[in-house]
Amino acid sequence: MKKIIIWSVVGIIIVGIAAAAFWWLRRPQVITLNDGTKLTLLAVTYGRHQVLPRNVKTASARNQRAPVFNTPNNTLVVWIRQEHPANHWPNYQLYLYDKAGTACVGNSGQWNNYGGGTNEIVAIQFNAFPRRQGKFIVRVQEYIQNEGQVLNEKHFVISNPAHNGSFPDWTAESLPVTKTDGDFSVTLAKLNFGVDANFNRDQDNPDDAINKGVEAVFQVQQNGTNAVNWQPAQIETSDATGNHQSAGCSSHWDGDNLVADYQWGLWPGEPWKLRVEFSKQSGFTSDELLTVTNIPFRPGNRNDFWNWSRSRTNTPFAEATVNGVLVKIYPAQQFADEMQPSAVLLVRADSLPEGMQLTLLKLTDSQGNDIDHWGWSTDAYGMRDIEGVTNLTVTIAVHQDHFFEFTAKPGKVSASDDTGQ
16 A cells, blocks of 8 residues: 555656646746846747747737738748837847857848737747758847847747758859959959958857858959949848848958958858849949939928838929939938937939939038938938038939849858958
């Protein structure tokens, strides 16, 4: 009898341990931010039709929209519940790493929100992830006042929903390799990953993949001479598994080489296809140029700007056809708060043909003084210091770009490699 009791107790203990282990493995993954926001990983889906699984508990909002949407391509979506204090919007970004931390990518910028108030479901899209691996991790970078961007110590572990997929293998071209378009030729001489990026997102760990980028070395010629007035404007990186990332780049001439640096690349275990857009920076013809003077400022509301900018019924300050493209320039919006930008200029090209580029070349005040500006969104240019400025003069160019494709295996840059930054 005693043995039966003992073994019954042992059995209960074993069942209890097993249940606890099962709960431990299945427990929700939660990350708490510095501002008190709680992020809970709900699910991960993959494909074109994105649906939050039915077994996942949603927020309690009665009239909440169904968490369903479509994406143009097969996309990874990370579903997160974010719980935050009232009247506070969480300020964070997600970055996806392979488990070894070899490389990482940011989310695509597409977020779908469901619910409202202080308890919401967020669907965050990624165009790239290590598809041949079984698991990977997602890290959270939050903004902390007086500290800047900080990576949270905790992370989500993701099981790859596309791990059982069958992917082809691409063959890399031998470098250097040259492509031509009329009198314009581009040679890809080197492709390196792991170089220091131009911007550190993790100040505490310079070797983190979030601080690394890609370096592509080109020789660029037009009519047999170095085309020093051309630069790569955009590089799209893709691989055989279906990953793709688009990024702007910074570049400089080093002798006969044009060195371009960009984030983000992809995982370096297989060849990449680079689609590189080269854009002219100077030497434009008169039919490619437009200068508009005396553009006025008008008071604007930052929260209303996006609705205003999306409207197609607003009256432009000036419009003209440049190189066959209708260009509209609107009065500048000046914001009253102290956030940046302090003003925005909207320059819109209607039905810009593929391969054509609109470039803002110069922005000045009425006395010809340059005004610091940057591309704030697709067709809006932000300005910082406009104190005392009453109107603007802008010069733009509408011009044809060149596109080239290369398939190359990236190499790891070493610390002693002078081509690294």
